[in-house]
Amino acid sequence: MAADLVNWIGWLLSAALGLWLLVRLVAYLRLQIPRQQALVIKIDRVLPQTQCGKCGYPGCRPYAEAIAAGAAINRCPPGGHRTIVALARLLNEQPRPLDPAHGDIEPSQVAFIREDECIGCMKCIRACPVDAILGSGKLMHTVIASECTGCDLCVEPCPVDCIDIIPDLEPAQVSLPHRRVDNPLDELEAQP
Amino acid sequence: MPFDDFARLILAQAFTNNIVLIQLLGVSAFFAFSRDLRQALEVAVFSALLLLVTTAIGMPLLRWGLHPLGLRSLDLVLLAGLGAGLTRFFVVWVESHLPLSRRRHGVGLYLAGSNGAIIGFALQSSRAESPYVLTLIAALGTSLGLALFLIAFTALRQRLDKIDAPTAFRGAPLLLISAGLVAMSLMALRLPA
Amino acid sequence: MIVNKRLLLRAKHGAFSRAGGMKLTSTKAAALRCGISSMPPPPRLFLEVADHRSRPAALLVKAGDKVRKFQQLSRTVDLSQAPVFSPLSATVAAISRDAHTRRTTIRLDILASDENAESETLPPLTDYGSLTAAQITERIAILGVSGLGGRGMPVAHKLAAAKKRRVQQLIINAVESDPDISADEAMIRERSKAVVEGARILQRASSAERCGIAISKEKKAAIAALRAALAGSDIELLILPTHYPLGEEHRLIYALFGTETAPSASILDAGFLCFNAATAHAVALAVNRGEPMISRIVSVDGPTPLRPQNCEVLFGTPIWHLLEVCGADPAQKDRTLINGSMRGQLLENTQAVVHSGVRGVRILDASELLQSDELERNCINCGHCVSACPVNLQPQALFRASRARDTFQLAALGLEDCIDCGLCDQVCPSHLPLRDYFGAGRSEMRLWQGSVDRADHFRNRFDAHQARAERKLRRPQSVALAARQSDSKTEFSRTSAKAEIAAAVARVKARRAERAEDQGSPRKDDD
Numbered sequence: 001m002a003a004d005l006v007n008w009i010g011w012l013l014s015a016a017l018g019l020w021l022l023v024r025l026v027a028y029l030r031l032q033i034p035r036q037q038a039l040v041i042k043i044d045r046v047l048p049q050t051q052c053g054k055c056g057y058p059g060c061r062p063y064a065e066a067i068a069a070g071a072a073i074n075r076c077p078p079g080g081h082r083t084i085v086a087l088a089r090l091l092n093e094q095p096r097p098l099d100p101a102h103g104d105i106e107p108s109q110v111a112f113i114r115e116d117e118c119i120g121c122m123k124c125i126r127a128c129p130v131d132a133i134l135g136s137g138k139l140m141h142t143v144i145a146s147e148c149t150g151c152d153l154c155v156e157p158c159p160v161d162c163i164d165i166i167p168d169l170e171p172a173q174v175s176l177p178h179r180r181v182d183n184p185l186d187e188l189e190a191q192p
Numbered sequence: 193m194p195f196d197d198f199a200r201l202i203l204a205q206a207f208t209n210n211i212v213l214i215q216l217l218g219v220s221a222f223f224a225f226s227r228d229l230r231q232a233l234e235v236a237v238f239s240a241l242l243l244l245v246t247t248a249i250g251m252p253l254l255r256w257g258l259h260p261l262g263l264r265s266l267d268l269v270l271l272a273g274l275g276a277g278l279t280r281f282f283v284v285w286v287e288s289h290l291p292l293s294r295r296r297h298g299v300g301l302y303l304a305g306s307n308g309a310i311i312g313f314a315l316q317s318s319r320a321e322s323p324y325v326l327t328l329i330a331a332l333g334t335s336l337g338l339a340l341f342l343i344a345f346t347a348l349r350q351r352l353d354k355i356d357a358p359t360a361f362r363g364a365p366l367l368l369i370s371a372g373l374v375a376m377s378l379m380a381l382r383l384p385a
Numbered sequence: 386m387i388v389n390k391r392l393l394l395r396a397k398h399g400a401f402s403r404a405g406g407m408k409l410t411s412t413k414a415a416a417l418r419c420g421i422s423s424m425p426p427p428p429r430l431f432l433e434v435a436d437h438r439s440r441p442a443a444l445l446v447k448a449g450d451k452v453r454k455f456q457q458l459s460r461t462v463d464l465s466q467a468p469v470f471s472p473l474s475a476t477v478a479a480i481s482r483d484a485h486t487r488r489t490t491i492r493l494d495i496l497a498s499d500e501n502a503e504s505e506t507l508p509p510l511t512d513y514g515s516l517t518a519a520q521i522t523e524r525i526a527i528l529g530v531s532g533l534g535g536r537g538m539p540v541a542h543k544l545a546a547a548k549k550r551r552v553q554q555l556i557i558n559a560v561e562s563d564p565d566i567s568a569d570e571a572m573i574r575e576r577s578k579a580v581v582e583g584a585r586i587l588q589r590a591s592s593a594e595r596c597g598i599a600i601s602k603e604k605k606a607a608i609a610a611l612r613a614a615l616a617g618s619d620i621e622l623l624i625l626p627t628h629y630p631l632g633e634e635h636r637l638i639y640a641l642f643g644t645e646t647a648p649s650a651s652i653l654d655a656g657f658l659c660f661n662a663a664t665a666h667a668v669a670l671a672v673n674r675g676e677p678m679i680s681r682i683v684s685v686d687g688p689t690p691l692r693p694q695n696c697e698v699l700f701g702t703p704i705w706h707l708l709e710v711c712g713a714d715p716a717q718k719d720r721t722l723i724n725g726s727m728r729g730q731l732l733e734n735t736q737a738v739v740h741s742g743v744r745g746v747r748i749l750d751a752s753e754l755l756q757s758d759e760l761e762r763n764c765i766n767c768g769h770c771v772s773a774c775p776v777n778l779q780p781q782a783l784f785r786a787s788r789a790r791d792t793f794q795l796a797a798l799g800l801e802d803c804i805d806c807g808l809c810d811q812v813c814p815s816h817l818p819l820r821d822y823f824g825a826g827r828s829e830m831r832l833w834q835g836s837v838d839r840a841d842h843f844r845n846r847f848d849a850h851q852a853r854a855e856r857k858l859r860r861p862q863s864v865a866l867a868a869r870q871s872d873s874k875t876e877f878s879r880t881s882a883k884a885e886i887a888a889a890v891a892r893v894k895a896r897r898a899e900r901a902e903d904q905g906s907p908r909k910d911d912d
Contacts, residue, residue, distance in 0.1 A: 006195070006196075007194055007195040007196070008195075010195030010196065010198075010199060011195050011198075014195070014198070014199070025237060028233075029290060044844070045837070045840070045841075046837075047840065048836065048839075048840050048843075049839075049840040049841075049843035049844045049847065050843065051843065051847050059847065060844070060847075082792075082833060082836070085791075086793070086833075089793055092228055092230050092231065094228075128850075129847055129850055130843055130846035130847050130850055131846060131849070131850045131853070132846070147842075147846060149843045174790070174825050174828040174829050174832065175825065176787070176788060176821075176822065176825050177761075177818045177821040177822060177825070354785050355764070355766060356763030356764050356765070
């Protein structure tokens with residue numbers, strides 16, 4: 001009699017456990033079907049928003065949408081390695097080095113107009129994706145440095161070639177405490 | 193079926209007869225480890241499912257199809273083909289319905305499907321004389337054991353990657369040593385008769 | 386990195402409690418023997434005023450002015466920065482601004498004849514009972530009283546934040562669990578009445594329901610003095626065991642009341658408010674005597690010939706002047722440690738001055754200063770750091786994440802909750818400089834957050850640009866972006882555009898030349 005009861009309880013518990021596992025699995029799998037919009041927004045938050053187009057897409061949001069649809073995550077030079085790592089974490093991938101076809105890693109930079117040579121043609125103003133250039137027709141143009149993303153889209157259209165791209169503040173580097181030179185873990189650290 | 197027989201079978205197949213650590217089938221899984229737990233979970237579930245289905249289909253095919261015809265030598269060929277076909281079927285399903293998984297695994301899922309444990313267990317069960325239902329239950333236990341092994345060793349690998357091990361031991365050596373130790377501890381498990 | 390071998394050898398390793406922390410052996414006895422000593426005023430004082438909200442400090446004096454003792458030297462716009470006052474009668478010798486550290490330094494040359502000079506104070510006020518909390522807070526704000534517990538936050542700022550919430554318990558923190566700083570204890574021994582008075586004033590200013598003074602039990606003389614001063618008052622004396630780091634306000638509240646608060650959150654959320662005992666003393670001086678805050682007590686320690694003592698030091702005193710007055714050997718300039726062995730920093734800038742955050746100054750033995758690259762070894766996963774951590778973090782996981790610069794892992798592990806007590810650093814058998822690694826980790830997190838904020842800003846601007854483009858120009862994206870996206874030739878191909886524009890520029894120049902000829906005078910091309 002007792003054995004029957006134990007038997008019965010055992011089956012019940014196993015069935016419950018099995019059912020619970022199945023439910024959890026289905027829930028997990030459903031989470032893997034990305035709610036497209038939510039994923040795109042999450043990816044977009046991680047991109048540096050320079051709106052430069054170097055990834056091959058017209059801005060950061062289109063690139064985010066492309067990544068959500070399967071594009072490679074290593075095409076953003078202004079984001080640098082930090083962005084690639086952040087994207088890899090978000091999408092559960094392995095981080096990769098930056099794709100050299102899209103440029104080298106850029107430090108933080110801004111555009112600067114050499115005012116002596118500016119002719120007031122407004123081509124750079126039209127090119128700027130964040131409206132960071134102040135000016136009007138035949139009047140002085142100048143870049144508002146705090147609003148400039150460093151995308152260098154203004155350089156090409158300028159007919160007198162008076163725009164320089166200069167590094168923004170000192171590139172921020174955080175240095176770790178010095179470790180023994182022969183420590184083999186330094187190799188692991190150097191891996192992207 | 194009495195519950196304790198059921199439980200004993202499941203536990204025996206999952207632990208004391210763990211297909212990877214005790215029966216040493218599918219050891220290739222050791223070297224295809226990722227470092228990502230979520231990926232390992234998916235591969236584990238995938239492999240478990242594949243083992244169940246391969247056994248469920250392959251075992252009757254072999255035992256009541258090929259063997260009466262005397263074609264024992266074609267066992268492995270049939271199972272390999274079956275395994276590959278089912279893997280392809282499942283992978284296609286995963287890629288079309290779970291896009292994030294596809295990013296994550298790439299070709300890894302195919303490798304998971306060609307795991308020796310799956311083919312090995314199907315082969316074993318076709319040679320044994322147990323009834324079909326019992327074989328299915330055994331397959332359930334075995335697949336749980338396989339899944340457990342995959343997940344646990346990915347987590348272990350994550351830990352092993354981070355410690356300051358001597359250079360000669362980094363990576364595969366330490367992993368194999370750990371696997372050996374875990375296998376020894378599993379051998380100590382004995383289910384009451 | 387510093388390895389304090391004395392601390393390692395003497396700390397009882399078996400003393401990890403369940404809540405983390407350790408019992409450390411104190412080295413305060415020598416300094417406490419002498420009571421509070423005063424030092425003669427230095428010839429020069431350097432008062433520093435930091436930038437506030439990216440603006441340089443607004444000064445009320447200029448070079449060459451003569452200032453009186455207690456005269457206000459800087460003006461502030463809100464409560465989050467305290468004004469600076471002159472500690473002595475002096476001449477303003479120079480005012481310089483360092484854009485890199487974003488500080489303005491006022492150099493004061495002390496006038497020899499100080500006795501005749503008047504000092505400016507607000508009228509003293511013994512009966513603050515008639516004032517409202519707001520009025521008391523205002524007086525504290527005017528007199529620039531800042532916290533003396535190490536962080537230096539202006540008291541009025543803290544009181545203003547507290548006003549928005551209900552403060553159930555005000556705690557005056559006299560615990561001072563650092564093993565080698567005894568400034569608060571020395572002060573309480575001699576000035577307990579003022580401390581209690583300050584506690585009362587703060588209770589009134591914060592409208593706290595209850596008030597208590599927390600102190601650790603080995604400070605027997607201070608406890609006796611407080612008991613005498615508290616006779617008949619309803620302020621409680623809360624005595625705690627000697628344990629590091631109970632002086633940290635979140636750990637203190639947990640030990641006293643069992644309330645768990647995350648160090649990254651404010652204790653105000655739980656209804657607590659905490660002020661250092663020396664701050665309470667300064668508040669009493671400000672409200673009762675109208676004196677702004679111009680000095681603090683600093684624990685000075687070091688090997689002979691230095692005499693360990695607790696010294697009352699004016700703000701702006703160069704640290705090395707203080708050490709020399711106490712008898713230090715100038716050859717040991719590069720071994721100065723500020724704020725104790727556990728949480729301290731090696732003094733890199735030998736021109737540094739005493740400010741409200743300098744609680745202790747120590748010269749290290751030669752044996753205590755060891756280079757990390759000689760000593761640092763691999764992490765062996767012993768777990769001592771986890772046992773020692775008072776905030777239940779995992780220092781070894783934080784260490785790996787900091788080393789890998791993995792800001793997401795650091796955030797997940799709770800690096801922002803680390804109170805920088807230094808225990809994990811001290812107990813690590815491999816001598817890993819964990820505090821330095823965590824500092825690098827915090828910087829990485831700050832950098833990442835900074836880049837995310839920048840990106841948000843740029844995204845807003847881009848969206849505004851797109852909206853404007855759609856409205857005005859009927860173009861959903863900038864043409865230049867489109868040109869870069871497709872590598873094919875567009876009408877913006879450079880050579881053709883250049884040719885067109887060159888032609889246009891030439892036409893403009895020609896027209897101007899004609900106009901100049903017509904007008905008979907050369908016109909400057911000033912477009």
